[in-house]
Amino acid sequence: MRSAIVGCGEIAKVHAESIAALEGHEIVGFADCQKERAEEFAKQYGGNSYGTLEEMLDKEKMDVLHICTPHYLHVPMAKIALERGIHVYQEKPAALSLGEYRELKQAVQKSKQYLGISYQNRYNDCVQKAKELIESGNAGSILGGRAFVTWERRENYYTCSKWRSNLAMAGGGCLINQAVHTLDLLTELMGKPVGVEAEMKNHHLKGVVEVEDTVEAYITYQTKEGERSGNFYATTSYCEDSTPIIEVVCQHMTLRIEDPELTIIYPDGTKERMEFGNMEEAFGKKYWGNGHKRAIQEFYEAIESEKSCKIELENTDMSNRLMFAIYEASRTGEYVTV
The missing domain is CATH 3.30.360.10 (Dihydrodipicolinate Reductase; domain 2)
Incomplete structure (x- = not known):
């Protein structure tokens, strides 16, 4: 599968390393509001770099978007990806409020795509x-x-x-x-x-x-x-x-x-x-633990087999x-x- 990551801070490295360790998966892009950070990730893991999520979504074909941005961007970015038929794997929290959480659940149900929360x-x-x-x-x-x-x-x-x-x-x-x-x-x-x-x-x-x-x-x-x-x-x-x-x-x-x-x-x-x-x-x-690779691997396997997983x-x-x-x-x- 083809993956991309938005938000190139510290936790993004964990996601990139986890994806890179899996066979048959490719990282096609990184996006960050500080584009130089996306460029550094692209140099290390491959793919292209972008200054915005929207530009990356317009130019790259992906199966999964990993959201590693600040909390307030999680739901808005997840909804954009889901509307485009892209699966989403995002860092916690799922949302900032119960109302926003309900919006996210509705977006998932409407899109019929997978969305995973990183409870690794x-x-x-x-x-x-x-x-x-x-x-x-x-x-x-x-x-x-x-x-x-x-x-x-x-x-x-x-x-x-x-x-x-x-x-x-x-x-x-x-x-x-x-x-x-x-x-x-x-x-x-x-x-x-x-x-x-x-x-x-x-x-x-x-x-x-x-x-x-x-x-x-x-x-x-x-x-x-x-x-x-x-x-x-x-x-x-x-x-x-x-x-x-x-x-x-x-x-x-x-x-x-x-x-x-x-x-x-x-x-x-x-x-x-x-x-x-x-x-x-x-x-x-x-203190982040060492379950990220297992969590991401099971999430990708669930998508491929159309089965459920524990972090869905x-x-x-x-x-x-x-x-x-x-x-x-x-x-x-x-x-x-x-």
């Missing part, structure tokens, strides 16, 4: 093993779950890309930009979210950014055995990027994920540690809606159904 950590071996233990019944019924993200984002992170600090352009901060991946994994393991109460704060960059640096949520999930609670905490006001912790307490075992390690804690207190080191090295920053828009719906519900709950101070 779903492909991490430790996550897939934990999910297998839960779905097989070996872990027993789910009793509850929790997740923690404590990362560091200082003022220079926002000043080097000012859209990140702008609420209208970013849609939010800690949750939509960083911790949404961990929220997605908690939801993958726990089940369907029913409702949520939440609070958000900006602790360490008051007056510098418009977006939150800390979020706390109490989530109700519907499991096979009934409703169970999930506790979620994330902050970017920590002193370093520590490994996120995801834990699901079940009847026969507690599953604790600290990628690439899965620890199984049995009721008698004994622990079994399973470390998965057989995935490819991450192309980009360590419809299969990420629960996590996307839960994220919007957390923002609404924090604004209103009320319990919000998902």
Whole structure:
């Protein structure tokens, strides 16, 4: 298949490397508002360079468009590509608001093209093993779950890309930009979210950014055995990027994920540690994870075989809606159904 990438920042390199590592796929173009960045990518990976998405779409024939731009451009660019009959693979978030998200879903349904959201950590071996233990019944019924993200984002992170600090352009901060991946994994393991109460704060960059640096949520999930609670905490006001912790307490075992390690804690207190080191090295920053290649490969295979895949828009719906519900709950101070 023929692919193109719009937005030639840091994450675009991960997409380009992932595509280049797959057999039978070609990158035909790169587009960026700073055309020199697109030119650098084209020199390294092949294809042509453009200063706008529209010019690239007019001049290149492609099967898949990868969207690696700032958040506020995701839906407008996805809609343009879908209308032209092009499949879309985009970075998170799916959209900036629930209303915009509905527009995106309608565009996908109308076009009948594939649209994937880059929840690449779903492909991490430790996550897939934990999910297998839960779905097989070996872990027993789910009793509850929790997740923690404590990362560091200082003022220079926002000043080097000012859209990140702008609420209208970013849609939010800690949750939509960083911790949404961990929220997605908690939801993958726990089940369907029913409702949520939440609070958000900006602790360490008051007056510098418009977006939150800390979020706390109490989530109700519907499991096979009934409703169970999930506790979620994330902050970017920590002193370093520590490994996120995801834990699901079940009847026969507690599953604790600290990628690439899965620890199984049995009721008698004994622990079994399973470390998965057989995935490819991450192309980009360590905290981005190393599941991008697997995610992109499965997305392309789904297109070719006309089958579903786990990061297709419809299969990420629960996590996307839960994220919007957390923002609404924090604004209103009320319990919000998902």
